[in-house]
Amino acid sequence: MITFSIFDAVFFILLATFSLRGFFKGFLKEIFSFIIWVSSLALAWGLRQFPIELLNINSSMLLAETFFFILFFIIFFILLVLIFKVISFAFNPKTFISNVIGFFLGLIKFYIFTIILFLSADEYIIDKYWWNSSIVSPYIYNSSILIGNIIGEIPMEDLDNFAIEPSKLVD
Incomplete structure (x- = not known):
């Protein structure tokens, strides 16, 4: 049964927060913020290994990659x-059109953020009641499939004994 769950409430609160934050920040500042997020994610992903x-770490590869990804993302x-704060002082995006575009x-930034969260935790949440009863979960799921088709297969390197349980596969 599909109902308005706690997941939906958190989803809509975060959606409103990201959207209103973009409205009040304006288009140019929101563009800078979007560039910061995407650049930070791309740089952290590229440098995580x-x-x-370099340090020849042999312990849990997944844990080490996750740690360095998060560390690089924050850095x-x-x-x-800081760089874009200096740049943003050169602009004054206080017009209504700029705020609406922001x-x-x-x-859009929240939507991408939500899809990334889903893709990173889909195996954990896919069987949860709060996910299955959510109003927005089918849209997030379908969007993640669309994004997955656009991005394509991510190569799985250096994974020993990698297996997916048949019960986790979706038809």
Whole structure:
């Protein structure tokens, strides 16, 4: 049965937060924020294995990659925020059109953020009641499939004994 669950409430609160934040920040600042998020994610993803190879870490590869991804994301995020703060002082995005466009960009940024969260935790949440009874979960699921088809297969390197339980597969 599909109902309005706690997941839906959190989803809509975060959606409103990201969207209103984009509205009040305006288009230019929201563009800078979007660039910061995407750049930080891309740089962190690209460099996550560098310290593992440099330091010759042999312990849990997944844990080490996750740690360095988060560490690099935070470092690049803070660095890029400082850089774009300096750049944003050159602009004054206080017009209504800029704020409306910023609202929609904030909405898109939240949507991408939600899909990334789903893709990283889909195996855990796919069987949960709060997910299955959610109003927005089918839309997130379908969007993640669409994004997955656009991105394509991510190569699974250096995974020993990788297996997926048949019960976790979706038809």
